[in-house]
Amino acid sequence: MDKLEITVRNKLDNYNGTSIHWHGIRQLNSNWYDGVSGVTECPIPPGDEFTYVWRATQSFQSSVSASLPDTLASLLIDKTDPDGLVGALKINGPTSMNYDVDLGPVLITDHFHKTAFSQVILEYLGRPPTPDSMLMNGNGTYYCCPKLDSLCVGNVSNPRLTTFNFVTGKNYKLSLVNTGTSTHTTFWIDNHSFSVVATDFVPIEPYNTSILNIAIGQRYDIIVRANASLTQQTDFWIHARDCNNGGARSNLGIIRYSPSSTLIPYTPPPKEKEVCYGCLDELSLNLVPKVSRKVNNAANTKYAGDSFKVHLVGYPDEFKQDSLLHKWVLKDSSLYLDWSEPSLSLVKIASDRGWKEPKFPKGYEPVNLRYANNSWVYFLIEGKFQDSIDNTTQKIYKTQAPVAHPIHIHGHDFVILASGTEQYNASNVKLKLDNPPRRDVALLPINGYLIIAFQINNPGVWLMHCHIAWHASGGLALQFVESPDQIGPAFNNSGIVGKYSENCANWGAFYTVFNKNNGATQEDSGI
Numbered sequence: 098m099d100k101l102e103i104t105v106r107n108k109l110d111n112y113n114g115t116s117i118h119w120h121g122i123r124q125l126n127s128n129w130y131d132g133v134s135g136v137t138e139c140p141i142p143p144g145d146e147f148t149y150v151w152r153a154t155q156s157f158q159s160s161v162s163a164s165l166p167d168t169l170a171s172l173l174i175d176k177t178d179p180d181g182l183v184g185a186l187k188i189n190g191p192t193s194m195n196y197d198v199d200l201g202p203v204l205i206t207d208h209f210h211k212t213a214f215s216q217v218i219l220e221y222l223g224r225p226p227t228p229d230s231m232l233m234n235g236n237g238t239y240y241c242c243p244k245l246d247s248l249c250v251g252n253v254s255n256p257r258l259t260t261f262n263f264v265t266g267k268n269y270k271l272s273l274v275n276t277g278t279s280t281h282t283t284f285w286i287d288n289h290s291f292s293v294v295a296t297d298f299v300p301i302e303p304y305n306t307s308i309l310n311i312a313i314g315q316r317y318d319i320i321v322r323a324n325a326s327l328t329q330q331t332d333f334w335i336h337a338r339d340c341n342n343g344g345a346r347s348n349l350g351i352i353r354y355s356p357s358s359t360l361i362p363y364t365p366p367p368k369e370k371e372v373c374y375g376c377l378d379e380l381s382l383n384l385v386p387k388v389s390r391k392v393n394n395a396a397n398t399k400y401a402g403d404s405f406k407v408h409l410v411g412y413p414d415e416f417k418q419d420s421l422l423h424k425w426v427l428k429d430s431s432l433y434l435d436w437s438e439p440s441l442s443l444v445k446i447a448s449d450r451g452w453k454e455p456k457f458p459k460g461y462e463p464v465n466l467r468y469a470n471n472s473w474v475y476f477l478i479e480g481k482f483q484d485s486i487d488n489t490t491q492k493i494y495k496t497q498a499p500v501a502h503p504i505h506i507h508g509h510d511f512v513i514l515a516s517g518t519e520q521y522n523a524s525n526v527k528l529k530l531d532n533p534p535r536r537d538v539a540l541l542p543i544n545g546y547l548i549i550a551f552q553i554n555n556p557g558v559w560l561m562h563c564h565i566a567w568h569a570s571g572g573l574a575l576q577f578v579e580s581p582d583q584i585g586p587a588f589n590n591s592g593i594v595g596k597y598s599e600n601c602a603n604w605g606a607f608y609t610v611f612n613k614n615n616g617a618t619q620e621d622s623g624i
Contacts, residue, residue: 098385099153105145112617114140114604117149117182119538121298123508127151127585128557129221129441129593131507134286134623135434136560136576137441139600142607147600150228150593153188180213193300193387194292195271196320200261203271205311205337205349206279208232208239212504213566217621220567221412221422224523228280231337233349234259256361257349259335272293272318275311278566280500281540283340283374284309286352287333287365291321293383297536298510299386305322308374310340312503314538314564322356331355332362336371343372355601376501377542381513384534392512392530392550401523404477407541407563407573408500424572427478433460434622437605440558440576441588442597444486448585455581468553478504481520481544502541508559508579510537510552514602521546538564556580556587562624570621 106113118132128148131137141147166440185202205446207228209216216226231238240255241249263269275282295318302322303326311317335350351362351567397403405428411420415431424431434440440461459465466474482503512535514528528548541547562574576585589592612618 100150100152100309101550102148102150104146104148105141105559107141107143109143112143112612112615114142114521114607115182116140116147118507119149119151119186120505121316122151122556123154124151124557125154125555126587127591128508128555128559129588129591129597130620131557131559133437133507135439135622136558137241138439138597139604140436140623141600142604143611144607145600145603147596185272185274185383187272191300192270192318192320193294194303194320198267199270200494201275201351202234203259204234204274204276205282205284206232206276206320207278207339208237209278212568213278216232217567217570219437220571221424222349223423225279227565231280231282231339231346231349233335233337237349238577242329247287258348261335261350262353262356263321263352264353265323265327267323267401268432269321269323270318271321272316273309274309274316275313279313281310281312281340281376281503283339283347283371284311284335284337285371286321286335287362288325288547289321289333289352291319293379294318295319296379296384296534297538299382299535302385302387304383304384310374310379310539311337311375312378312501312540312564314503314505315536324355327354330363332358334358334364340374340376343374345366347371377518377539378516378540379527381516381534384513384536386532386535389532390535392514392533393473395475395550396553397466398469400475400479401521403520403573404479406479406482423570425563427563427575428462428464428571430460430462432462432562432574432576432622432624433572434624436619436623437608439601441584442576442601444558444578444581445585445588445594448582449589455578461576462556463578465581466553466577466579468580470553472553473550474553475514475548475550477521478549479521480541480546499543501543501617502566502573503538503564504541504547504561505538505564506549506551506559506561506577508555508557510575511539511549511551514548514550516526516540516542516545516547518542518545520544556583559582560624567623574620574622574624 104115116132116134124131129137130151134140137357200237208230219226230237236257236259243249290307292305294303297316331354333352334348336347337349338345408426409423411417412422412424445453470618514531514533515526556579559577562569
């Protein structure tokens with residue numbers, strides 16, 4: 098397997114530290130290169146650099162992001178914020194169906210004209226920002242009038258759109274990636290069906306469809322047969338729109354059977370499925386991994402009673418029911434991390450000093466996973482539960498926004514044992530333990546539940562979070578400390594401790610001298 102060494106130089110001039118997370122890359126036995134400020138490292142200060150070293154143990158599509166947005170599994174991005182670096186890193190591997198041409202990554206994202214920093218307060222007020230447009234591989238059209246808007250540039254009658262050239266009879270592979278901030282997308286191609294052959298990094302048994310939902314952070318490899326009838330047209334729209342808005346504009350890209358064509362394709366009347374497809378994940382019965390696995394019983398047998406309950410609390414007083422502002426909670430508290438005190442460092446300190454437990458500040462509250470290697474741990478995540486209905490804890494803040502949460506875990510791909518669109522009731526739920534769907538982002542349905550599981554086999558401090566950037570900023574995340582007794586010794590033997598500590602010292606000095614004196618202080622966890 099190939100080893101990658103990637104040096105990141107921070108040339109930002111706005112006091113921002115940064116880091117790179119390699120979305121979908123497990124970082125097997127290399128937790129310190131996961132690239133999450135406050136969890137696995139300190140930010141890289143402006144003017145400094147840090148080298149990430151990891152092995153390509155997975156193939157297919159991934160994403161990378163800098164301390165701001167997040168996306169792929171073979172892409173090159175990852176920071177949960179619309180202003181962050183985002184890109185695609187393609188790791189070639191086996192595909193479960195033959196094809197002729199690989200067209201590479203297709204990045205679908207929402208686009209905001211204002212900065213994330215200027216808009217995040219809207220999320221805390223309960224009015225999350227809405228995107229101004231959608232993009233495919235960085236191209237798209239924003240309809241505006243130059244006479245009324247001095248910032249309006251371009252030509253709406255000749256838009257800049259992503260185009261792919263097809264030859265009749267060929268099979269084309271596209272790697273779809275939702276690199277959005279807050280928009281789950283519904284995808285289809287006029288007059289074409291396709292075969293889905295991979296979810297995130299996992300090859301699956303191919304299945305045919307003409308439409309697909311792609312949640313934020315998810316990846317799908319599809320193979321499209323170039324078999325459209327060309328008697329009336331040779332150009333066809335590629336569509337992607339907000340899954341919550343069936344009437345939204347969706348024309349984002351073009352397939353051309355005549356490479357010299359510059360025509361704008363005909364837009365057929367929408368089909369009912371294209372308008373009413375909804376916002377659920379694709380059916381589990383279709384997502385059958387090519388390499389079969391069976392899931393053993395849970396080592397954490399009381400997982401249902403210790404469920405993660407997604408809810409809102411008042412901010413800054415979490416008990417204030419009429420609070421103007423709110424934050425999100427995934428388990429016991431709204432996540433807030435100090436970038437200068439990464440959790441990985443705190444675990445190492447505890448190991449070095451022989452403490453039984455690390456001393457985590459308020460806001461960290463990790464979930465410890467002390468279980469035997471290769472045992473399975475289950476997690477029930479609930480979006481609707483009794484406390485959220487009757488407010489018996491006096492802590493649940495008002496009601497949730499009706500949105501499906503894309504749950505992502507670092508350090509693992511996980512299996513989906515069950516999910517539903519109603520309140521969890523154990524008597525009505527049957528877990529799928531024989532070759533369940535496997536991926537690293539799955540939707541928690543609106544007012545529903547999600548049960549996932551993974552094996553204990555990758556010691557480290559790993560993040561679980563909602564991949565909606567505004568929710569992650571608002572604290573909808575938690576940390577797992579997996580096999581804590583193994584983390585300190587492994588970190589000390591990694592050869593990275595010296596550079597790691599130097600980076601933290603440099604960030605602390607930079608933050609004290611420049612950020613604090615220029616009003617550029619930390620406001621959220623930046624995950």
